[in-house]
Amino acid sequence: MAEFEAFKHEPFWWTDPRFQPDSYVQPDTPPKKVDVVIIGAGYTGLSAALTLARAGRSVVVLDAERPGWGCSARNGGLLGPSFHKLGLKGLERAYGKDKARGIMRESLDSMRSLISFVEEEKIDCELVMRGRFRGAVHLKHYDNLARQVEVMQKELGLNAHMVPKSEQHYEIGSDLYHGGAVYEDDGTLQPALLLQGILSKATEAGAKVYGGQAVQDVSGSAGELEVRTKNHSVKASDVIVATNGYTPKNLKWFRQRIIPIRSAVTATEELPPEKIVELSPKLRGHGDTHRLVFYYRPSPDGKRMVFGGRAKDLKDNPREYVAYLGAAMRRIYPQLQSAKIEYAWSGVVAYTFDHAPHVGKIDGVHYAMGYCGSGVGRAVYFGRKTALKILGDPEGRTELDDLPFNSRPFYSGSPWFMPFMIRWHAFADRMGW
Ligand SMILES: Cc1cc2nc3c(=O)[nH]c(=O)nc-3n(C[C@H](O)[C@H](O)[C@H](O)COP(=O)(O)OP(=O)(O)OC[C@H]3O[C@@H](n4cnc5c(N)ncnc54)[C@H](O)[C@@H]3O)c2cc1C
Structure with missing residues (x-):
């Protein structure tokens, strides 16, 4: 099988x-006292750092590894509004009509705000807004998608339309789906370059970013906090936890509220340009209605297919996900039967028990996390919102502010139930539920 041939175990x-995140890292040791310490140098942490530094705050960002080590320089680079998994109707049942609409509208805002940010800041991250095709894996999924699209067009003005199976080949070189939905306003980007763009702007604005500084503890109370790593301690009036799926066990309150799940991506060898156009005629992003979702897109240079999905193991087990994703890719695209997978990598996303991201403050410590696998737009947006909250700016308000961030009894942050959940979802996928 092609997938057992050698592949490079690193993000394509x-x-x-152009991706040189280390060149923005401080060579010295962190200062003893600043206005704000941010834990985690991904999109969330760096977006917050940029806003705070531009407002004149002294800011230190500490990352256990290096900027972008987490999801932010590893993701699939699909940009969409990341609507809540419950959908508008489910949200209405949970939170009422107004709140449901507010949450959905904010999802659209997070995507639009990223597009404006990239344009205004002139961040060269290969952002193209060509839309996304979401294939219906079963016939009844097509009807469900059509109902969702109709509601979202009516209620939120979403720019989307349905494509029946008879016209599917204009969207995708695959017969697997029973038609699907096109979300015209979605896009794709090069995630590591977005990360570096925010990193460079934040450091230019005066934020100091440190790598190799795993935070072990945050102590103190509102206004007088202390953040400790193995060899250093920094005092600050405000702290932001922006560790998301990588939240360590010693940040216990946060870790107990997120469910870390591994997501994996592969990139094929270079393919002829006409093959890429055959696979993705409009060079859009792609996804489907599998519960164990697959997402894929052409690489920005138009030479490879980048194909991702959930890994089955929380550990990084590339042989497992290369085999699994390779098989899925070839089911969707039999034309890629002999195409080699040249790159494979993974990262850890944060799910939450109510499927919603969470933004808030506990014991004086701010946080934004739990983007449930769709965080490119959300992380940059909620990172900025968190910074605005610290600045006392009313623009920092979000629709998620008053959602309770709950754990479950006896859950300590180790998702022992995930293998069962994954098997259940795989079974439901096979049955078309
Ligand atoms: C494989 C994969 C594919 C994805 N594809 C998409 C996609 O196509 N579209 C989309 O919208 N979203 C996607 N996502 C999700 C998206 O990338 C994330 O939601 C987003 O990047 C989260 O950003 P963040 O800054 O909150 O967290 P991260 O980028 O994960 O950053 C967290 C940081 O915290 C650091 N850290 C952890 N512990 C400590 C500590 N103790 N001290 C200091 N630092 C610490 C980590 O080193 C890390 O750098 C994907 C994720 C993965 C893994």
């Missing part, structure tokens, strides 16, 4: 010579 995005 990192091979771009």
Whole structure:
């Protein structure tokens, strides 16, 4: 099988010579006292750092590894509004009509705000807004998608339409789906370059970013906090936890509220340009209605297919996900039967028990996390919102502010139930539920 041939176990995005995150990292040791310490140098932490530094706050960002080590320089680079998994109707049942609409509208805002941000800041991250095709894996999924699209068009003005199976080949070179939905306003980007763009703007604005500084503890109370790593301690009036799926066990309150799940991505060898156009005629992003979702897209240079999905193991087990994703890719695209997978990598996303991201403050410590696998737009948006809250700016308000961030009894942050959940979802996928 082609997938057992050698592949490089690193994000394809990192091979771009423009990606040099280490050059923005401070060579010295962190100062003893600043206004704000941010834990985690991904999109959330760096977006917050940029806003705070531009407002004149002294800001230190501490990352256990290096900027972008987490999801932010590893993701699939699909940009969409990341609507809540419950959908508008489910949200209405949970929170009432107004709140449901507010949450959905904010999802659209988070995507639009990223597009404006990239344009205004002139961040070269290969952002293209060509839309996304979401294939219906079963016939009844097509009807469900059509109902969802109709509601979202009516209620939120979503720019989307249905594509029946007879016209599917204009969207995708696959017969697997029973038609699908096109979300015209979605896009794709090069995630590592977005990360570096925010990193460079934040450091230019004066934020100091440190790598190799795993935070072990946050102590003190509102206004007088202390953040400790193995060898350093920094005092600050405000702290933001922006560790998301990588939240360590010693940040116990947060870790107990997120469910870490591994997501994996592969990139094929270079393919002829006409093959890429055959697979994705409009060079859009793609996804489908599987519960164990697959997402895929052409690489920004139009030479490879980048194909992702959930890994079955919380550990990084590339042989497992290369085999699993390779098989799925070839089911969707039999034309890729002999195409080699040249890159494979993974990262850990944060789910939450209510499927919603959470933004808030506990014991004086701010947080934004739990983007449930769709965080490119959300992380940059909620990172900025968190910074605005610290600045006392009313613009920092979000629709998620008053959602309770709950754990479950006896849950300590180790998702022992995930293998069962994954098997259940795989079974439901096979049955078409
Ligand atoms: C494989 C994969 C594919 C994805 N594809 C998409 C996609 O196509 N579209 C989409 O919208 N979303 C996608 N996502 C999700 C998206 O990338 C994330 O939601 C988003 O990047 C989260 O950003 P963040 O800054 O909150 O967290 P992260 O980028 O994960 O950053 C957290 C940081 O915290 C650091 N950290 C952890 N512990 C400590 C500590 N003790 N001290 C200091 N630092 C610490 C980590 O080193 C890490 O750098 C994907 C994720 C993965 C993994």
